[in-house]
Amino acid sequence: MLTKREIVLGVTGGIAAYKAAEVCRELIRRGAEVQVVMTPNATRFVTPLTFQALSSRPVVTDMFAPWQEPGIGHIQLADRAELVLVAPATANLIGKIASGLADDMLTTLIMATKAPVLLAPAMNVNMYENMIVRENLKKLLRRGYLLVEPAVGELACGWEGKGRLAEIEDIIEEVEHALSPKDFLGKRVMVTAGPTREPIDPVRYLTNYSSGKMGYAVARVARRRGADTVLISGPTALRPPTGVRFMPVASARDMFKAALKEAEWADIIIKASAVADYRPLKPVTSKIKKSKGQEKLTLELTENPDILFEIGRRKGERILVGFAAETSDLVKNARTKLKEKNLDLIVANDVTQPGAGFGYDTNIALIVDQEGKAHRWPQMRKVDVAEKIFDRIQSLLEKKKKQVAKKG
Numbered sequence: 592m593l594t595k596r597e598i599v600l601g602v603t604g605g606i607a608a609y610k611a612a613e614v615c616r617e618l619i620r621r622g623a624e625v626q627v628v629m630t631p632n633a634t635r636f637v638t639p640l641t642f643q644a645l646s647s648r649p650v651v652t653d654m655f656a657p658w659q660e661p662g663i664g665h666i667q668l669a670d671r672a673e674l675v676l677v678a679p680a681t682a683n684l685i686g687k688i689a690s691g692l693a694d695d696m697l698t699t700l701i702m703a704t705k706a707p708v709l710l711a712p713a714m715n716v717n718m719y720e721n722m723i724v725r726e727n728l729k730k731l732l733r734r735g736y737l738l739v740e741p742a743v744g745e746l747a748c749g750w751e752g753k754g755r756l757a758e759i760e761d762i763i764e765e766v767e768h769a770l771s772p773k774d775f776l777g778k779r780v781m782v783t784a785g786p787t788r789e790p791i792d793p794v795r796y797l798t799n800y801s802s803g804k805m806g807y808a809v810a811r812v813a814r815r816r817g818a819d820t821v822l823i824s825g826p827t828a829l830r831p832p833t834g835v836r837f838m839p840v841a842s843a844r845d846m847f848k849a850a851l852k853e854a855e856w857a858d859i860i861i862k863a864s865a866v867a868d869y870r871p872l873k874p875v876t877s878k879i880k881k882s883k884g885q886e887k888l889t890l891e892l893t894e895n896p897d898i899l900f901e902i903g904r905r906k907g908e909r910i911l912v913g914f915a916a917e918t919s920d921l922v923k924n925a926r927t928k929l930k931e932k933n934l935d936l937i938v939a940n941d942v943t944q945p946g947a948g949f950g951y952d953t954n955i956a957l958i959v960d961q962e963g964k965a966h967r968w969p970q971m972r973k974v975d976v977a978e979k980i981f982d983r984i985q986s987l988l989e990k991k992k993k994q995v996a997k998k999g
């Protein structure tokens with residue numbers, strides 16, 4: 592998503608300025624073209640050389656240095672930027688932009704740009720709670736400025752509270768969000784992710800290797816593209832994505848209940864969870880003890896509801912996308928599941944392949960549509976697979992719209 596996108600990274604003079612180097616690095620890693628602009632005070636915390644090395648571009652610090660302003664540089668930068676991210680944004684910078692002041696390169700550029708401006712404040716908790724700062728931020732939000740709220744925790748000044756620069760991951764997510772097309776605005780997307788846990792006794796359960804990464808990527812992309820998104824997730828080690836309604840569940844039956852309810856609300860449903868097909872018939876309330884001499888223990892299982900099948904039966908006008916985790920006959924099995932579960936699309940992957948399926952950040956997937964046509968995608972990051980799924984859903988929505996128009 593960020594490949595070749597022109598981003599101005601504004602760095603202001605707070606102790607969190609050192610974290611801006613990580614932000615810069617991550618933007619570059621994702622393919623963005625980053626122009627760093629530092630306020631004079633920021634250069635007292637971190638040297639421009641650090642950012643120059645990371646961004647491979649000279650850092651702009653001084654409005655009046657002739658080499659930095661060939662052809663009115665601040666206007667050129669303001670025009671070229673697709674997004675201005677200020678991380679960290681001090682109370683001083685926030686106050687200046689809220690008051691219409693432009694007395695250095697960064698504030699002048701912010702005044703001149705038509706691009707979205709995303710602020711990631713970092714400061715002492717009392718400063719952040721100061722009514723003047725609050726009012727300034729409110730005013731900027733009303734004017735369309737974007738904000739990544741600071742995190743709560745231990746602050747460099749020794750205080751505890753809200754004021755730490757947001758996690759790098761959250762800042763980057765807001766950048767991705769700001770730069771994504773909002774082609775799913777007004778749509779309601781339900782995503783399920785992760786494994787389920789089927790209790791055996793109070794200390795043991797049955798589960799599978801699903802990490803939840805694919806479903807979480809789908810939920811993140813849904814939100815980035817403007818959809819109102821709910822993520823129903825089995826237990827995973829992942830942080831819930833920001834801006835998404837998060838519903839944690841444990842067993843397949845919990846997921847069934849939550850998913851059937853939310854499915855009524857949704858227009859688009861994507862079921863990326865790895866639901867346990869069976870659960871222990873009689874989970875016991877006290878720990879199963881080891882008995883001397885007993886070599887075998889038989890666990891009796893009973894079938895779980897097939898959530899996707901049930902949603903498929905009540906589908907109506909919704910778009911329904913399933914996943915298929917396979918170890919053989921990928922296309923054939925995917926086509927069967929698509930038909931049986933009444934899906935519009937199914938994304939299948941061979942979970943035995945390295946770089947695909949459980950736990951990996953990438954996937955090697957193929958997508959099958961209702962005509963049974965299969966299209967293989969090369970190995971790519973799960974988030975890019977998610978983007979491709981939404982592109983396919985978008986084409987389906989357009990096709991449906993045309994059909995309705997023809998009928999009408």
Ligand code: CTP
Nearest residue numbers: 862863864866868896897898899913914915916
């Ligand atoms: N699924 C579901 N409820 C279940 C089992 C599966 O909703 N009890 C959904 C999964 O979320 C996925 C799709 O059905 O979107 C296919 O899941 P998969 O595990 O690949 O296949 P199964 O239908 O369980 O069939 P099998 O285990 O025989 O391959």
